[in-house]
Amino acid sequence: MVEYLLGVGILAAVYAINALSLNLQVGVTGLLNFGQVAFVGIGAYSVAILDSHDVPWIVGFLVGAVLAGAAGALVGRLGRTLASDYWAIATLALAELVRLVALNQDGFTGGAQGLSAVSGIWTGMSTTAREAATFATIVVVLGIAYLVARRVRNGQYGRVLVLIRENPDLAASLRHNVVSAKVRVMALSAVMASVCGGFYAMYISFIGPGQLLPFATFLIFTMVVVGGLGNTTGAVVGAVLITVLYDGTRFVRDWIDVSADQAAGIRILVIGVVLLGFLLVRTEGLVPEKVKAAHARR
Amino acid sequence: MVEVLVDTAVRGSIIALLAVGLTLIQGTLRFANVAHVEFATLGGYSAVALTGAGLGLLLSSALGVALVAVLAVVLYRLLFRRLLRSGPMIALIGSLALAIVIRATLQLLYGSRPRYLPTPLERGIDFHGALITPSQIRLVCISLGLLALLALVLKFTSLGRAVRAVAANPELADVSGLNRGRVVDIVWMLSAGLAAVSGILLSIDSAVGIELGFNLLLPVFAAAIVGGLGSIAGAVIAAYALACAESLVLQIDWGAIVGGTHHLEVGYRPAVGFALLVVMLAFRPQGLMGRAVRRG
Amino acid sequence: MLVVEGIKKHFAGIAALDGASIEVRAGESVGLVGPNGSGKSTALNCCSGFERPDAGRVLLLGKDVTGKEPWDVAKLGLVRTFQHANLPTKMSVMDLMLAGGHLVRGETIRHSLVSWKRVREEEADAVDKAWSILERIKLDKLAGHPGGKLSGGQQKLLSLGMALMGDPKILMLDEPTAGVNPSLRVELAEHLRKLQTEGVTLLTVEHDMRFISDVCDRVYVLDRGAIIASCAPAELSDHPEVLEAYLGRSGSRAVVESADRRTLS
Ligand SMILES: Nc1ncnc2c1ncn2[C@@H]1O[C@H](COP(=O)(O)OP(=O)(O)O)[C@@H](O)[C@H]1O
Numbered sequence: 102m103v104e105y106l107l108g109v110g111i112l113a114a115v116y117a118i119n120a121l122s123l124n125l126q127v128g129v130t131g132l133l134n135f136g137q138v139a140f141v142g143i144g145a146y147s148v149a150i151l152d153s154h155d156v157p158w159i160v161g162f163l164v165g166a167v168l169a170g171a172a173g174a175l176v177g178r179l180g181r182t183l184a185s186d187y188w189a190i191a192t193l194a195l196a197e198l199v200r201l202v203a204l205n206q207d208g209f210t211g212g213a214q215g216l217s218a219v220s221g222i223w224t225g226m227s228t229t230a231r232e233a234a235t236f237a238t239i240v241v242v243l244g245i246a247y248l249v250a251r252r253v254r255n256g257q258y259g260r261v262l263v264l265i266r267e268n269p270d271l272a273a274s275l276r277h278n279v280v281s282a283k284v285r286v287m288a289l290s291a292v293m294a295s296v297c298g299g300f301y302a303m304y305i306s307f308i309g310p311g312q313l314l315p316f317a318t319f320l321i322f323t324m325v326v327v328g329g330l331g332n333t334t335g336a337v338v339g340a341v342l343i344t345v346l347y348d349g350t351r352f353v354r355d356w357i358d359v360s361a362d363q364a365a366g367i368r369i370l371v372i373g374v375v376l377l378g379f380l381l382v383r384t385e386g387l388v389p390e391k392v393k394a395a396h397a398r399r
Numbered sequence: 400m401v402e403v404l405v406d407t408a409v410r411g412s413i414i415a416l417l418a419v420g421l422t423l424i425q426g427t428l429r430f431a432n433v434a435h436v437e438f439a440t441l442g443g444y445s446a447v448a449l450t451g452a453g454l455g456l457l458l459s460s461a462l463g464v465a466l467v468a469v470l471a472v473v474l475y476r477l478l479f480r481r482l483l484r485s486g487p488m489i490a491l492i493g494s495l496a497l498a499i500v501i502r503a504t505l506q507l508l509y510g511s512r513p514r515y516l517p518t519p520l521e522r523g524i525d526f527h528g529a530l531i532t533p534s535q536i537r538l539v540c541i542s543l544g545l546l547a548l549l550a551l552v553l554k555f556t557s558l559g560r561a562v563r564a565v566a567a568n569p570e571l572a573d574v575s576g577l578n579r580g581r582v583v584d585i586v587w588m589l590s591a592g593l594a595a596v597s598g599i600l601l602s603i604d605s606a607v608g609i610e611l612g613f614n615l616l617l618p619v620f621a622a623a624i625v626g627g628l629g630s631i632a633g634a635v636i637a638a639y640a641l642a643c644a645e646s647l648v649l650q651i652d653w654g655a656i657v658g659g660t661h662h663l664e665v666g667y668r669p670a671v672g673f674a675l676l677v678v679m680l681a682f683r684p685q686g687l688m689g690r691a692v693r694r695g
Numbered sequence: 696m697l698v699v700e701g702i703k704k705h706f707a708g709i710a711a712l713d714g715a716s717i718e719v720r721a722g723e724s725v726g727l728v729g730p731n732g733s734g735k736s737t738a739l740n741c742c743s744g745f746e747r748p749d750a751g752r753v754l755l756l757g758k759d760v761t762g763k764e765p766w767d768v769a770k771l772g773l774v775r776t777f778q779h780a781n782l783p784t785k786m787s788v789m790d791l792m793l794a795g796g797h798l799v800r801g802e803t804i805r806h807s808l809v810s811w812k813r814v815r816e817e818e819a820d821a822v823d824k825a826w827s828i829l830e831r832i833k834l835d836k837l838a839g840h841p842g843g844k845l846s847g848g849q850q851k852l853l854s855l856g857m858a859l860m861g862d863p864k865i866l867m868l869d870e871p872t873a874g875v876n877p878s879l880r881v882e883l884a885e886h887l888r889k890l891q892t893e894g895v896t897l898l899t900v901e902h903d904m905r906f907i908s909d910v911c912d913r914v915y916v917l918d919r920g921a922i923i924a925s926c927a928p929a930e931l932s933d934h935p936e937v938l939e940a941y942l943g944r945s946g947s948r949a950v951v952e953s954a955d956r957r958t959l960s
């Protein structure tokens with residue numbers, strides 16, 4: 102039981118990092134990144150590939166972060182000329198390209214089989230202690246990611262990002278470089294997502310193209326919308342709730358008599374209905390974005 | 400070479416039927432409907448359900464198309480109108496969510512294994528070295544016929560004029576006494592109906608699976624965007640061009656460039672559409688640019 | 696200060712600007728008037744980098760800024776407001792004021808993560824400045840309200856306040872009094888005059904002729920994308936072509952009436 106709870110906790114924390122990253126893009130800046138899973142994949146594959154060559158995991162994280170950051174910056178620049186909906190479609194296409202490469206470059210990525218036996222962290226410990234230590238580590242990383250996201254959101258940079266989301270022309274007229282702001286926020290978010298991917302691959306000790314399906318991005322979107330678009334705390338809340346829900350529905354076959362195929366359908370359906378329901382009934386999410394109070398006079 | 404031609408005609412037709420619908424919706428509502436391709440999947444499965452109930456293939460197909468068209472209007476009224484009120488971003492996420500819900504529902508009902516429509520076994524025709532089935536010929540003819548019909552309707556009927564008026568200026572149409580709501584309803588029926596036709600044709604040619612629509616999402620968007628959104632003719636031309644490019648890329652011997660003989664792996668076929676989409680979006684965004692918001 | 700040489704701009708067949716030339720000298724306050732659709736907003740867009748002119752040049756402080764990015768033009772000291780303020784509902788008045796400010800450190804990711812103290816000092820200074828401007832435009836009581844929920848007139852005032860946060864050298868205002876309470880207009884005119892004495896150059900697009908004559912030293916009249924007159928506000932009525940532009944072909948009745956009342960009386 103403890104191990105199960107720790108497992109869900111680890112997964113929730115990993116997803117929360119991802120949700121913080123997506124919230125910076127979608128919630129704060131209004132950049133509809135449908136290809137978030139590509140950044141996660143870059144991080145995960147970097148860690149897994151380097152691990153299979155016995156390179157220390159920290160190097161894998163660094164390489165993943167650099168690659169993902171560069172990819173994020175490029176995607177952000179692509180956003181320059183595009184209306185937001187086509188940009189969203191373009192990001193989806195890019196993520197599918199990444200998945201196809203992962204699927205077809207067998208020698209490098211293990212192809213459809215993916216890469217398994219990725220060694221985790223705290224390998225020296227016994228099972229339960231190791232889960233606990235892993236959980237603690239990832240919670241610390243999540244804490245750092247949360248602080249970073251919060252500081253960025255609440256400072257001048259966050260103010261500019263929100264203004265870009267709401268009225269980009271106004272932001273540009275006030276000497277804010279809209280392109281650079283988007284490029285930088287994409288790079289930062291991509292780095293966060295790659296860290297999430299690295300931990301994900303290490304925790305389930307596997308990464309394959311099946312993990313890079315668009316549904317993985319969709320799951321994170323659900324977390325961010327349920328938590329409240331634009332609210333940093335909301336992203337974490339949403340991540341925890343949706344992880345519990347999505348993981349819980351693994352046991353759907355214990356409750357009703359359906360085939361494995363149908364059970365998979367039910368799990369996806371539940372997530373889809375939750376997202377659609379929130380969009381229709383409570384668009385602002387559980388923890389809505391706040392209008393900040395005025396600073397006091399000195 | 401003939402193979403490329405046949406391939407282009409078949410796949411291009413499927414993409415074109417979907418791309419014109421997407422373009423019509425985009426033109427009238429200024430909104431990219433990610434769930435559009437799911438109407439194709441729904442078309443395929445309605446035909447499966449109706450033939451399963453004992454109806455003939457032709458009747459099932461016609462009823463299936465009608466069902467999907469009606470469902471589209473219901474979804475628009477119940478769902479999309481509400482989503483659109485919360486802004487284009489919410490509408491886009493919402494259409495993605497709807498797509499997932501439709502796919503998951505179908506998986507729940509039919510499982511993820513492909514289904515086949517009861518089509519008579521027909522002998523392929525050898526056409527200068529390429530094998531063509533009669534169903535492929537029908538597919539291309541029906542598609543071209545419908546596309547031509549759509550073009551005529553849009554160009555010469557009062558409905559067509561109304562659609563074009565709404566597309567040209569969504570806000571103004573109300574003022575000039577047009578019933579905008581009616582026009583939008585009809586556009587949804589038309590575009591979802593065409594999508595369903597495309598799905599059924601594809602199901603007859605091969606099979607229908609829950610991923611039928613999703614696998615077409617990016618090529619269809621690529622065609623609609625490359626064609627310059629809102630342009631029916633552009634979307635059709637781009638659809639066939641894209642299909643041709645996909646087919647050619649696999650046929651070409653890249654050895655001339657990289658040395659030796661080197662064909663691209665078939666697994667990369669969808670990548671052509673993605674890559675083309677990204678390249679087009681990056682370098683030739685005319686007609687699809689965040690058109691300078693009026694800064695009056 | 697600002698020299699516009701024969702700029703042209705076409706939109707899908709119609710010529711919004713057809714070779715207009717404008718010159719604004721440092722410290723001057725210049726008006727730009729003309730019937731609706733004559734290209735005034737387009738002219739501001741071309742000067743501030745929001746639209747790339749098809750032909751002609753824009754020189755700012757001697758530098759060619761034709762086709763430059765809006766933020767690059769703004770960094771040289773040219774700040775413009777928009778005809779429709781469209782302020783966000785998700786940002787408070789104070790937040791918007793700060794967004795108008797020039798907080799170099801807070802705007803980089805690195806500094807906002809590392810040098811907290813310096814970032815906070817910078818922000819505190821900006822907050823002080825924001826309060827004093829908000830008092831001037833009488834929006835200090837609303838500092839915590841969402842900007843987008845203010846009335847149209849208040850939003851226009853706030854846009855001006857946001858522009859002032861960045862200490863512009865030249866300020867271009869697109870119909871600053873539209874929707875603003877008439878009693879506040881007089882005050883707004885005084886503010887602008889005061890800004891002028893503080894060394895800010897002004898270019899104002901406006902329909903209210905009284906406001907123009909209160910604020911501007913000189914007026915350009917734009918008609919169908921071309922400058923048809925340049926004179927002191929009081930001399931406008933001496934120009935028959937100006938009257939014709941307003942009375943003869945103008946589409947909007949309101950403009951005709953206001954031209955009637957103001958220019959002829
Ligand atoms: N982005 C645009 N796209 C198409 N036409 C435009 C655009 N902006 C302005 N116009 C047209 O250019 C002309 C001048 O507009 P504008 O500069 O807004 O006039 P004004 O501000 O003097 O009322 C008008 O006919 C208007 O319809």
Ligand SMILES: [Mg+2]
Nearest residue numbers: 695735736778
């Ligand atoms: Mg104007």
